Amino acid sequence: MSELPLAAIDRIIRKSTGIRVSESAAKELSVFLEEEGMRIAQQAAVFSKHAGRKTVTDEDIRLALKKQ
Amino acid sequence: MSELPLAAIDRIIRKSTGIRVSESAAKELSVFLEEEGMRIAQQAAVFSKHAGRKTVTDEDIRLALKKQ
Numbered sequence: 001m002s003e004l005p006l007a008a009i010d011r012i013i014r015k016s017t018g019i020r021v022s023e024s025a026a027k028e029l030s031v032f033l034e035e036e037g038m039r040i041a042q043q044a045a046v047f048s049k050h051a052g053r054k055t056v057t058d059e060d061i062r063l064a065l066k067k068q
Numbered sequence: 069m070s071e072l073p074l075a076a077i078d079r080i081i082r083k084s085t086g087i088r089v090s091e092s093a094a095k096e097l098s099v100f101l102e103e104e105g106m107r108i109a110q111q112a113a114v115f116s117k118h119a120g121r122k123t124v125t126d127e128d129i130r131l132a133l134k135k136q
Binding site: 003004005008009011012013015016017018019020021022024025027028029032033034036037038040041042044045048049054055056057058060061062065 | 071072073076077079080081083084085086087088089090092093095096097100101102104105106108109110112113116117122123124125126128129130133
């Protein structure tokens with residue numbers, strides 16, 4: 001629950017809004033994006049296994065994103 | 069479109085699935101999460117301005133997440 005660097009999240013918010021960001025805002029978004037990433041990864045892993053593979057590929061991720 | 073370090077995305081996928089991840093899979097997920105982050109940030113910035121503030125706060129992010 002702390003893989004995404006806050007500095008990166010801060011830059012994403014500042015770049016896309018042009019305004020300042022509180023540290024707690026960056027943390028809040030970071031937690032959400034990390035959970036979202038885990039959820040998508042778990043769905044993608046189901047597709048990998050279904051296809052008889054032991055590696056998650058970009059195709060698995062795309063399928064997981066479509067299924068949302 | 070390249071703020072989130074691929075190594076972090078790779079760890080999120082491996083930790084939550086326990087299986088290997090292709091580099092293209094990590095890239096695919098990274099692009100999605102970054103776009104998602106930008107979309108949420110832009111919505112949060114609308115709420116900041118509406119509240120007469122010049123800083124995005126965690127409350128703005130939470131409201132933007134609810135509105136999804």
